[in-house]
Amino acid sequence: MTPKDQCAVLLDLAVELRKYGSWGGETHVQKATYLLQELLGLPTGFNFVLYKHGPFSFDLRELLEQMEAGRLIELEEQPYPYGPKIAEGSAAPRFRASTKTPPLFQQGIAFVSRELGSAGVAELERIATALFVSQDREVAPDERDRKLVQLKPHVQLQEAKEAFARLEEIRNAASLAGLSPCAGTSVELTSSL
Amino acid sequence: MPVEANLLHEIRDAIHTFVRLETCERAVVNSRPYQRLRYIHQLAMTYLVYPGASHSRFEHCLGVMELASRIFDVVTDQRNLHADVRGCIHLPETLEHTYWRRTLRMAALCHDLGHLPFSHAAEDTLPDGCTHEDLSLEIIRSPEMARIWQDLKISAEDIGKLAVGSKHYPKPLTDWETLLSEIIIGDAFGADRMDYLLRDSHHAGVSYGHFEHHRLIDTMRILPQKENGQILPTLGIEQGGLQSAESLLWARYFMYTQLYFHPVRRIYDFHLKQFLREWLPSGKFSVDLGDHLMLTDTEVISAMRLAANDEAAPGHSPARRIMQREHFKRIAEITDADREIDPDAAETLSSQLKGKFGEKAVFTDRYTQKGKGIRFPVLTRDGGIEWSTVLSSTLKRVPTFTVEYVFVDPLHSEQAKLYVREFRTALHAKQGEQQ
Numbered sequence: 113m114t115p116k117d118q119c120a121v122l123l124d125l126a127v128e129l130r131k132y133g134s135w136g137g138e139t140h141v142q143k144a145t146y147l148l149q150e151l152l153g154l155p156t157g158f159n160f161v162l163y164k165h166g167p168f169s170f171d172l173r174e175l176l177e178q179m180e181a182g183r184l185i186e187l188e189e190q191p192y193p194y195g196p197k198i199a200e201g202s203a204a205p206r207f208r209a210s211t212k213t214p215p216l217f218q219q220g221i222a223f224v225s226r227e228l229g230s231a232g233v234a235e236l237e238r239i240a241t242a243l244f245v246s247q248d249r250e251v252a253p254d255e256r257d258r259k260l261v262q263l264k265p266h267v268q269l270q271e272a273k274e275a276f277a278r279l280e281e282i283r284n285a286a287s288l289a290g291l292s293p294c295a296g297t298s299v300e301l302t303s304s305l
Numbered sequence: 306m307p308v309e310a311n312l313l314h315e316i317r318d319a320i321h322t323f324v325r326l327e328t329c330e331r332a333v334v335n336s337r338p339y340q341r342l343r344y345i346h347q348l349a350m351t352y353l354v355y356p357g358a359s360h361s362r363f364e365h366c367l368g369v370m371e372l373a374s375r376i377f378d379v380v381t382d383q384r385n386l387h388a389d390v391r392g393c394i395h396l397p398e399t400l401e402h403t404y405w406r407r408t409l410r411m412a413a414l415c416h417d418l419g420h421l422p423f424s425h426a427a428e429d430t431l432p433d434g435c436t437h438e439d440l441s442l443e444i445i446r447s448p449e450m451a452r453i454w455q456d457l458k459i460s461a462e463d464i465g466k467l468a469v470g471s472k473h474y475p476k477p478l479t480d481w482e483t484l485l486s487e488i489i490i491g492d493a494f495g496a497d498r499m500d501y502l503l504r505d506s507h508h509a510g511v512s513y514g515h516f517e518h519h520r521l522i523d524t525m526r527i528l529p530q531k532e533n534g535q536i537l538p539t540l541g542i543e544q545g546g547l548q549s550a551e552s553l554l555w556a557r558y559f560m561y562t563q564l565y566f567h568p569v570r571r572i573y574d575f576h577l578k579q580f581l582r583e584w585l586p587s588g589k590f591s592v593d594l595g596d597h598l599m600l601t602d603t604e605v606i607s608a609m610r611l612a613a614n615d616e617a618a619p620g621h622s623p624a625r626r627i628m629q630r631e632h633f634k635r636i637a638e639i640t641d642a643d644r645e646i647d648p649d650a651a652e653t654l655s656s657q658l659k660g661k662f663g664e665k666a667v668f669t670d671r672y673t674q675k676g677k678g679i680r681f682p683v684l685t686r687d688g689g690i691e692w693s694t695v696l697s698s699t700l701k702r703v704p705t706f707t708v709e710y711v712f713v714d715p716l717h718s719e720q721a722k723l724y725v726r727e728f729r730t731a732l733h734a735k736q737g738e739q740q
Contacts, residue, residue: 162477164537170472178673181705182644189701192682192691193530206648233532263477266535 113157119179120213121145121156122172124221126185126198132229137195138176142168143236144224150243151279152220152286153293162263165233166241223291227282238267238275239282246279316367319360320503324371326410332453333411334367337598338418338444342366344601345417348505348565349426350573350627355509355564362417362424365504369489372496372522373413376488377406380527380540387684389529393480393538405485408459412467413489413496418444419597421590422605426574430581432589438473441465443594480538484527487540492678494521494540494553502556505564513559521549528682528690541682541690547697554679554703561674561706568635568710571670575712576632577605579623584608633668634718637725639709646736651709654728658713658721666714674706 113121125144130136146167149156158169176198179185183203187196213221228236241260245251251259257272267275286292314331315323326334333339342362351358379385381397395401419440421427428437444450445465454461463482466474470486478486490497499518506514524546530537542550564570582588584605591597612624626632639651647653655669679700681693694700713721 161471163471164480164483165532168471174675177675177677177705181673181707189692189695191695192689193532196680196694203648210648234535 113155115175115178116211117213118157118175119184119207120211121148121217121221122175122179123184123200123204123207124213124218125225127200128221128225129229130197130199132225134225134229135194135232136197136199137190137233138173138198139165139195139233140228140236141176141198142172143240144221144228145169145172146240147224147228147243147282148217148220150247151283152223152291154217154220160244162241162244166237166264167244219289220291223286223289227285235275235278237264238271239279241267242272242275242279246276318364318368318371319507320368320500321371324367326370329457330407330410330414332456333414333450336450336453338447338449339363339366339414341598341601342417342420344603345420345422345424346602347424347501348509349423349570350577351509351564351567351570353573353627353630354567354569355511358505358509358564360504360508362420365500366414366417368500368504369416369496370410370413372499372518373489374406374410375522376496376525377409377485379522380488380525385526387526387528389531389536390527390538393536394527395481404459405463405481407457408463409467409485409488411454411457411459412464412485415445415450415464416441416468416489416497421597422600422602423574423577426577427581427590429578430585430588430590432592435592436473438469440592440594440597442469442473444598447594484538484540491540492676493681494525494542494550494678498557498678499553502553502560506556506560509564511560511564513563514556516552516556517549518553521546521553524549526684528684530682539682541684542693543684544686544696547683547693550681550693551697551699554677554700558674558703558706566672566706566708568638568670568712569632571708571710572632572635572668572712573627575668575670576623576626580609580612580620580627581605583620583623584612631715633712634715635710635712636718636721637711637728639711641707643732644709646732646739650732651711654725655711657728658711658724661724662713662717662721666717668712670708670710670712672708677703677705679703 122141126136126141129140129144134140143166145156145158146160148154149158158172160167160169176185180187183201184207186199186201188199189196241264245256245259257269257276260272260275261267261269283292309328311328313325313327315325318324345362346352347360347362347365348358381394381402383397386394395405419437421431421437442465445468446461451461454464466478466482467486467489470490471478471483487495489495502514503518506512524543526541526543527538528541530539609624609627612618612620613628615621637654643650651669651671655667658667679694682690683693683696685691
């Protein structure tokens with residue numbers, strides 16, 4: 113995936129998330145991208161590690177900074193401790209005219225935005241961390257909720273269980289929509305330019 | 306065998322006057338991996354443009370250790386602790402505090418052990434997916450260093466976590482470890498950033514990198530970032546230090562524009578990479594630790610000097626360009642205004658020139674500054690906490706520096722300048738159409 117394709121995906125995601133009622137900050141875009149990649153199997157090309165609020169990509173953060181510098185996005189400052197909201201920047205319309213998000217990604221973006229739009233940062237952290245834990249083959253399925261609590265001690269065991277249940281719901285919805293990696297075909301994205 | 310007394314040693318330093326370390330810590334400085342840093346230039350071949358910039362990673366890492374220790378002492382001082390983070394911090398005069406202070410110092414000292422010859426300039430010449438941080442971690446974990454860590458009674462894994470941070474350490478870090486790692490390599494005001502700005506500025510003979518670092522460090526605090534009932538200890542400052550933080554972030558911007566991305570410095574990096582691709586076996590640096598520790602700038606410079614005088618030697622052409630200063634010439638710099646008219650202006654010009662002078666005669670250099678670090682919590686005078694970007698009228702205005710240079714072989718530079726003029730005329734005509 114080229115950096116331009118990545119910009120197109122992040123831009124669409126930021127806009128779409130807010131359309132579904134999301135706060136639309138960096139954390140929201142980070143977690144939605146993580147689900148797009150790891151749950152729906154759409155390769156965005158970002159590398160995620162477990163960080164302060166769950167799965168996080170430093171590459172994605174750098175690209176958002178570059179997108180801000182290129183006026184593709186604008187950051188709307190919010191009072192502490194809330195992070196800024198991401199809005200479309202002045203250069204976005206022109207960028208969209210030359211760079212299109214591939215259709216399968218468009219469907220994926222609409223799906224995760226719909227599913228995660230109403231979730232706050234805490235819920236997003238739990239869902240994304242649940243996905244992170246469920247991908248660790250060294251963690252037995254019946255140990256997953258405890259593992260999540262171990263990784264994020266501020267999360268209660270009951271909240272961890274609910275996060276795995278919600279993740280399962282999203283997984284099933286994706287499958288019904290023909291968007292899960294096993295339901296669809298794997299995607300190898302080339303530049304859309 | 307008599308046990309060596311654990312004394313305090315002082316090393317004279319151009320920036321911090323003295324860097325202090327204990328006898329037991331001196332074993333790290335005396336180790337083979339650390340001594341190698343004497344022969345790794347901090348700023349690659351910047352000394353070919355700014356003759357004074359011949360300082361090494363050796364002194365930079367000592368400086369980072371010194372600053373990281375000062376920051377740690379300030380932010381963990383009981384008088385400076387915010388009530389809401391007290392429970393997340395290992396307090397002074399506890400064994401944990403002593404342990405983590407030493408671990409932090411050694412991580413700061415070792416954070417650059419994995420640097421390749423000529424530091425960042427040659428990093429593209431590592432095998433895909435491998436970074437200098439991976440090599441730093443491997444060296445910290447190596448049997449060669451294990452004995453030293455054992456004597457210091459600290460864990461190699463803990464040092465590694467703090468030295469490379471969450472981005473490069475393969476397992477999640479705790480909140481405390483993340484905080485300590487940010488003291489060393491944080492984007493906003495990590496000790497690494499502070500030291501390199503001050504040191505590079507001093508040695509290059511420019512003033513752009515100066516800022517009031519004493520004041521900044523004295524006002525640094527661990528502040529609570531409360532979100533969803535969770536308290537996350539985060540590195541911030543008192544409001545009184547905001548101007549010092551602003552001056553650091555502006556200093557970084559000026560250092561990028563004036564020094565780090567000086568066009569001649571950039572083109573020497575390009576020729577260096579060309580040389581390494583031809584000279585290194587398989588065109589890549591080895592990630593074998595033994596090979597890595599044997600190779601420094603000294604070996605590469607020596608090979609370049611030989612290759613520059615031997616037409617049959619691998620890398621002869623780029624070596625000659627460096628040694629005889631026959632580097633490519635910058636013939637165009639694409640500005641924000643140009644990109645406003647045509648976002649792909651550099652690409653367009655570059656492909657036109659390649660069509661005329663050949664693929665190998667043209668090089669386009671693109672880079673956008675990373676890790677701005679302008680948003681951090683500030684403890685206000687009334688005891689509240691607010692984002693720096695809300696309180697500061699200048700931080701949001703620090704530009705993200707983007708460079709796009711087009712270089713050509715000096716053989717064609719005069720003719721190429723004519724094409725650049727034509728290109729600019731066409732660009733302005735396009736602007737007229739757009740308006």
